[in-house]
Amino acid sequence: MLTNMFALDYTPAVTISGKIGAFNYYTGVFSNATGPSMGNAFTKFNSGWSYIASATWDFGKKLGTDASALNLCYLYSDLDAQATNMNRFVNGLSAAFMVTDGPLSLVTEATSGLGGARGSVHGINLQPGVFLTDKLQLVGRYQYAVAQDTGGIRAQRRYERNVGLNNGTTYQAGYLGLNYYIAKHRIKLMSGVEYSRLDNRDCWTGSVAFRFFFGPHSKGPFPMAQTLEGVW
Numbered sequence: 001m002l003t004n005m006f007a008l009d010y011t012p013a014v015t016i017s018g019k020i021g022a023f024n025y026y027t028g029v030f031s032n033a034t035g036p037s038m039g040n041a042f043t044k045f046n047s048g049w050s051y052i053a054s055a056t057w058d059f060g061k062k063l064g065t066d067a068s069a070l071n072l073c074y075l076y077s078d079l080d081a082q083a084t085n086m087n088r089f090v091n092g093l094s095a096a097f098m099v100t101d102g103p104l105s106l107v108t109e110a111t112s113g114l115g116g117a118r119g120s121v122h123g124i125n126l127q128p129g130v131f132l133t134d135k136l137q138l139v140g141r142y143q144y145a146v147a148q149d150t151g152g153i154r155a156q157r158r159y160e161r162n163v164g165l166n167n168g169t170t171y172q173a174g175y176l177g178l179n180y181y182i183a184k185h186r187i188k189l190m191s192g193v194e195y196s197r198l199d200n201r202d203c204w205t206g207s208v209a210f211r212f213f214f215g216p217h218s219k220g221p222f223p224m225a226q227t228l229e230g231v232w
Contacts, residue, residue: 005089006075011085013030022058022059024055027053030050030086050078075093077089089120096108096110097109103130105129152169175193
């Protein structure tokens with residue numbers, strides 16, 4: 001939920017990524033102009049810019065597990081009034097620790113959005129998982145977020161707002177589901193149920209999905225997925 005509040009989307013950018021030993025980096029400058037018109041995304045550059053820097057340390061088996069990694073990320077956006085992308089917070093910070101051991105995995109993440117028009121928001125995200133077979137995975141997720149100002153949290157457009165979750169101050173959500181991997185992360189079936197609560201309103205969400213992804217980063221939809229090949 002908190003990640004979605006940053007209003008991230010595909011947009012024109014210049015990026016650099018690389019690896020130095022166990023240290024991986026990804027950084028770039030991004031246009032804040034995007035939207036339903038692909039033409040506008042590549043031609044309207046008067047909507048401001050954002051800067052992202054991400055660093056990952058791959059610890060391998062040094063911590064006594066099969067794989068582990070720490071990621072730190074920083075985002076800055078100039079919040080131009082015409083921006084349609086990355087236009088919620090001036091600064092964003094996140095730290096994530098990822099570990100796998102045999103069939104078990106755990107992702108722990110803390111995120112903060114700072115300097116928004118409706119105040120700052122801080123949250124945590126915990127994602128445990130266990131492979132029941134080589135292809136069937138049981139997964140869970142717990143989210144908690146709190147806003148500095150009243151109404152500083154905005155519920156997700158899909159599908160919480162459709163049933164009356166709008167703005168609030170405290171958010172919690174729990175998810176439990178099954179993933180079936182047909183071709184690793186390239187092709188998989190996903191199903192699950194989630195309970196979410198924003199202040200004094202709550203809702204249940206059930207989903208069944210078929211997800212596929214191709215291209216140079218087919219182990220995951222973002223470049224940093226490639227730097228965590230040992231983890232994933």
